[in-house]
Amino acid sequence: MYYSKSPIYFLFFFISIANLLAQKPINVIFFIGDGTGLPQISAGNYVNDNHTAFEDFQYIGLSKTHSYDNLVTDSAASGTAMSSGMKTHNRVIGLDENKNPIPNILELCQSNGYKTALIATSTILHATPASFFAKVSSRYKYEEIAFQLTKSEVDYFMGGGKKYFTSRKDNRNLLLEDNTRTYVSSIGEFEKSSAEKIGYFTANDDPKTILEGRNPSLSKMLLATLEKVALQDSPFFIMVEGSQIDWGGHDNDIDYVLSEFKDFNESIQAALDFAKKNKNTLIVVTGDHETGGLAISGGEMENNKIKTVFSTTGHTAIMIPVFSYGPHSEEFKGIYDNTQIFHKFKKSLAFD
Ligand SMILES: [Zn+2]
Structure with missing residues (x-):
């Protein structure tokens, strides 16, 4: 007696199917502040009239960042945990603890029709961005990581490190070999290009610091990327890294940390402004670990001054x-392992 139930059940069934079909896939902008924990965010807040873009977020969690076998993670293991959902050894990218390759969220997005983009203020081959496309036993194999990027399905990328494509030990020029992607070297060329896949090199090696006058800003790079993806019908996943907050921490240089944090904070504000208009966008902001063991030991509220102490260069x-x-x-x-970030993305995007 399959059809004995009231027709109302069939109506409900069809309505829920229709709702499912009508649900547009969500866009994601994922921010990673390298070496950015609560001390860096607090310091950035106090020197900025007691305000950051972080205050606009709806939910806050805490992630446990240790790597597979080290209490103190590096960016490779932490990047892999967040991008791919597994704890691995420090220095390893995209491989589990037994060195088996593991799929990452960007690849899942690509096979689900998403446009994907990576933006960093380091080289684009640095551990954090590399965790979203590479599988290598050492983060320092930059030439291999460059090769893997040219073979990846990443639609847009922006960052330094051109020399690892063009001045290589194997004498190959990966830019000439790659006929799937257009390569540009200015934000203007990026904006003008109508190519489907674009790589924009912001520097031959590491990009400059903000204090040295790095240009364009992270928010300008993000807005140019948003403009490209917004033109298309597909949903998108963009990873944005404030890479050099970490380097300021390693140098125990608070002005370096704060200037890079400001650039990062402004790009988050730009994303929030976008998401408030485009309601289908999930923004997640986190760090891969804290750098410098930074403490705020004093200061003056009235004139945005803080006194800081670093406890380590690591x-x-x-x-x-x-x-x-x-x-x-x-x-x-909630409180969870950094690996859960991958699983939470997967669940939010309904990739299960
Ligand atoms: Zn570091």
């Missing part, structure tokens, strides 16, 4: 906040 194991805004942002509240 990374620390303190838990790192995760801020989320937009559809499924509630998934990111």
